[in-house]
Amino acid sequence: MSITTVAHLNFRGQARAALEFYQSVFGGQLLVTTYGDLGLPADRPDAARVVFGQVVADDGFRVMAYDVPGTTAPTTPPAPTTRRVNGTTVTAEPFFLSVRGDTVEEVGALWERLADGATVVEQYAPAQWAPAFGMLTDRFGVTWVLDVAAEHSPA
Known part of the structure; x- marks a missing residue:
């Protein structure tokens, strides 16, 4: 299966x-x-x-x-609820979309395009757990986590 x-x-x-x-x-x-x-x-x-x-x-x-059919709500997404507070991520959202790539450059290029019109939660940059990481809420209200896969040594 x-x-x-x-x-x-x-x-x-x-x-x-x-x-x-x-x-x-x-x-x-x-x-x-x-x-x-x-x-x-x-x-x-x-x-x-x-x-x-x-x-x-x-x-x-x-x-x-x-x-969603029959909805008459405004098409403008609500203001982002995800933010960084004292080094932690605080949110009321039930999920984030995660995109992981192999290199800082390839993920960085995606970041640049996805960031157009977005609210940046955490700038794309090196992180303790990954060569690069960033978080943003796009212009449609969807929060994305982009990062580069960390190299792991074989066991």
């Missing part, structure tokens, strides 16, 4: 914009299916919203997203 876990993000009208942004950051193929594509009449409010969307890249990056 083979199992994979993929983050599935829930938006209120911003799923397409978020997926397009993530594709611009991580590359890969973008797939978007709207409620209208599945038969919802075009004049209905949710017709253009995403019922199924994903970005899949050859390097293993994958994320899924959709727009």
Whole structure:
């Protein structure tokens, strides 16, 4: 048996914009299916919203997203709740998305693109446990942890 876990993000009208942004950051193929594509009449409010969307890249990056139907909440994400206080991370969020790469340069390039319009929680820099680490909340309200895999000596 083979199992994979993929983050599935829930938006209120911003799923397409978020997926397009993530594709611009991580590359890969973008797939978007709207409620209208599945038969919802075009004049209905949710017709253009995403019922199924994903970005899949050859390097293993994958994320899924959709727009919660019938939501009338503003499409602007809430203010980030994650922050650093006295050297610790304090948050009310139930999860972060983690991206780990092999080199400071490759992860740093992702950081630079993902940081566009983001709130930086912790700047991308060397850390005690990794060659580089950073945390930010992107323009869509999703908090990302980016780091470089630490080298471990064989046992």
